[in-house]
Amino acid sequence: MNGMATGGADSKAPSIRFLIPYFGTWPFWMPYYLESCRRNPSISWLFFTDCGVPADSPPNVDFIETSFDKYCSLVSVRLKIKFCPKDPYKLCDIKPALGYVHQEYLNGFDFWAFGDIDVIYGSLRGYFTAQRLAEKDLLATHYRRVSGHLCIVRNNETMRRAFKLIPRWQQRFEDTTHHALDEGAFSRIFIRNKNWPEWLRRFAARFNKWNRLSEFEESHSTFTQLADGSKVIPEQWFWRQGHLTNSVLGEQELPYMHFMVWKNNPQWKKASVRSQLRHPDISGTAGWLINSEGWRAIKDQAPRMES
Secondary structure, three states: OOOOOOOOOOOOOOOEEEEEEEOOOOOOOHHHHHHHHHOOOOEEEEEEEOOOOOOOOOOOEEEEEOOHHHHHHHHHHHHOOOOOOOOHHHHHHHHHHHHHHOHHHOOOOOEEEEEOOOEEEOOHHHHOOHHHHHHOOEEEOOOOOOOOOEEEEEOOHHHHOHHHHOOOHHHHHHOOOOOOOOOOOOHHHHOOOOOOOHHHHHHHHOOOHHHHOEEEOOOOOOOEEOOOOOEEOOOEEEEEOOEEEEOOOEOOOOOEEEOHHHHOOHHHHHOOHHHHEOOOOOOOOOEEEEEOOEEEEOOOOOOOOOO
């Protein structure tokens, strides 16, 4: 497994811009998400949204205010399709096309990225080093599929148009049903036969030029995969001044956490914002603990390892 680099961000690191359309209402954890963006100052985020511009947003996060209908009309024009979804969740299907749709906002950037906001970032530059980015055109954070919650793509014509290799992409984009194309059909361009034995899959991948351009490495963002192949969900994550660890891997730094499992827990959905943010003013402090109950203030102690 490729780990985190030490020594801070490389001043020669390639530039990266995230493109994230998001409509509806900002989630209660948005101040924490934005603070984790702030601690990655050499990376840019661009939102297309009708949620308004959050207070005290960091200078590396920009917002273009638009309605959901206007945004879908823009997608229709750029892709020459009829994109009229009923639900913003359908936007997940077009993530691989965002670099093509929003090419004018990528001038001067070496890479573009798509992702979700049910994440907290650690040191992204510590993981996506200049050397790592130089070697690949697509970097995913799962080892057998594209990670829809964070994927980095080289900003060139070939990679901006790669989504067009998805079979029947026009019809599937136009269909209002969510097909998980970002993690399914788009993945299969780069990584095939994922259920084959590892040695056989890697051998076959040598004959797929798209695979040779890509990196699929497990970053332990959602589950932590142990040496025996089993997966566990860490009970606690620790964010300290832009550095992220968890209670399973101890002091090993991780690029980000994806709290999909907790977010989808019915108890989390029913809980009040006040209970989930027991100390709602801590987002701008030096550190917090994140667990199934929400965000908590932490003291500067070492992570407690799970037995």
